[in-house]
Amino acid sequence: MKKILIAYFSPTGNTKKIAAMLAEAINVDIYEIRPAVPYSAADLSWTDPASRSSVEMKDRSSRPALADTDAKADQYDVILLGFPIWWYVAPTIINSFLESYDLSGKRIILFATSGGSDFGKTVEGLLPSVSETTVIEEGRVLNGTYTLDQLSQWADTLDIW
Numbered sequence: 001m002k003k004i005l006i007a008y009f010s011p012t013g014n015t016k017k018i019a020a021m022l023a024e025a026i027n028v029d030i031y032e033i034r035p036a037v038p039y040s041a042a043d044l045s046w047t048d049p050a051s052r053s054s055v056e057m058k059d060r061s062s063r064p065a066l067a068d069t070d071a072k073a074d075q076y077d078v079i080l081l082g083f084p085i086w087w088y089v090a091p092t093i094i095n096s097f098l099e100s101y102d103l104s105g106k107r108i109i110l111f112a113t114s115g116g117s118d119f120g121k122t123v124e125g126l127l128p129s130v131s132e133t134t135v136i137e138e139g140r141v142l143n144g145t146y147t148l149d150q151l152s153q154w155a156d157t158l159d160i161w
Helices: 014-026 054-058 092-099 122-129 148-156
Strands: 004-008 029-032 078-084 107-113 135-141
Touching: 004 014, 014 029, 014 078, 014 107, 014 148, 078 092, 092 122, 107 122, 122 135
Parallel strands: 004 029, 004 078, 078 107, 107 135
Antiparallel strands: none
């Protein structure tokens, strides 16, 4: 049986709620990706791109430091990676996470929360952060309310077992 990890970044709690429910629904390990320096209110102002920090909007090559690298992500076969979508891309802390581990040969399936954006160019923006043998796939934007059964059914469609 494959080892599966749910790793997520959730500065406002929306993605955390979905990640926790998904972990419970499919009974897998969970890990929270946290920045060493918490994001400010301006960093999280998704409705006004002009007010966003230079870390996210002006310099996509910037990599926020992680609070820790305790996920042991290299020990898993599949990683379900969750985060909010910010203007059609993942927050750059997701690149920091990916670059902190050897994920060669792993399968990473994305899930996200969003105020209106879809995945856009998210996969394209994350691929440079992993080896050529790592597979990154769009999963699903999970907005709204879900039951454990609905999340379990979605996970079953991913062919991760």
